[in-house]
Amino acid sequence: GQQLNQSPQSMFIQEGEDVSMNCTSSSIFNTWLWYKQDPGEGPVLLIALYKAGELTSNGRLTAQFGTTRKDSFLNISASIPSDVGIYFCAGQLAIKAAGNKLTFGGGTRVLVKP
Amino acid sequence: GAVVSQHPSWVICKSGTSVKIECRSLDFQATTMFWYRQFPKQSLMLMATSNEGSKATYEQGVEKDKFLINHASLTLSTLTVTSAHPEDSSFYICSAYRGLAGFGTGELFFGEGSRLTVL
Secondary structure (H helix, E strand, O other), rough: OOOOEEEEEEEOOOOOOOEEEEHHHOOOOEEEEEEEOOOOOOOOOEEEEEOOOOOOEOOEEEEOOOOOOOOEEEEEEOHHHHOOOEEEEEEEEOOOHHHHOOOEEEEEEEEOOO | HHHHHHOOOOOEEEEOOOEEEEEEEOOOOOOOEEEEEEEOOOEEEEEEEEEOOOOOOEOOOOOOOEEEEEEEEEEEEEEEEOOOOOOEEEEEEEEEEEEOOOOOEEEEEEEEEEOEEEO
16 A cells, blocks of 8 residues: 655664654655654654644654655654654545545664664 | 553464454544554554444455454444464554544554464
């Protein structure tokens, strides 16, 4: 089915660094959501975006809804060890036939530099 | 954020038995819930859409007789894995959709997930 292209697939961080990841799609979305998943747990909603161009922050997290409605990015500033995990973007298509289903990106695995 | 509770968080069963997983939205009513399956190091794979008061809609390739879904109330959906086999072992996650004003705008809140191991 429909897939979002999320990149990078994985990244190593050092404490204090800024982290950035993004998602792109060939389809237009009405909503972009960003989630974080820790091992053995369900994803937790971090930020929700509903308007093209919208820039929203949640603590050290900042996400933007692209003006074309086909992309979004998530930034984490001054990373800390607990930022490790898998981050997923998700979008809700702007067509009624899609119902309320969300399409998920493949995930970005954030790891700590050894 | 809203709270979605999933139970049990893990279950081990013998091959051939059936297992039921419950998903509850604790602080909002969800007309739509979703069931996902997740394999190690992969993204979430949508199995089915559960609509309150009607039959679930299954994604292509998901056996509806194998994975029975019931959405009896606005706060509860259940997934029953019937006659489970080792290949059904996986991490199953439910989610509840909270719609906002306007078409195509809403938030999806996930349960904690249920790890099923079939021996």
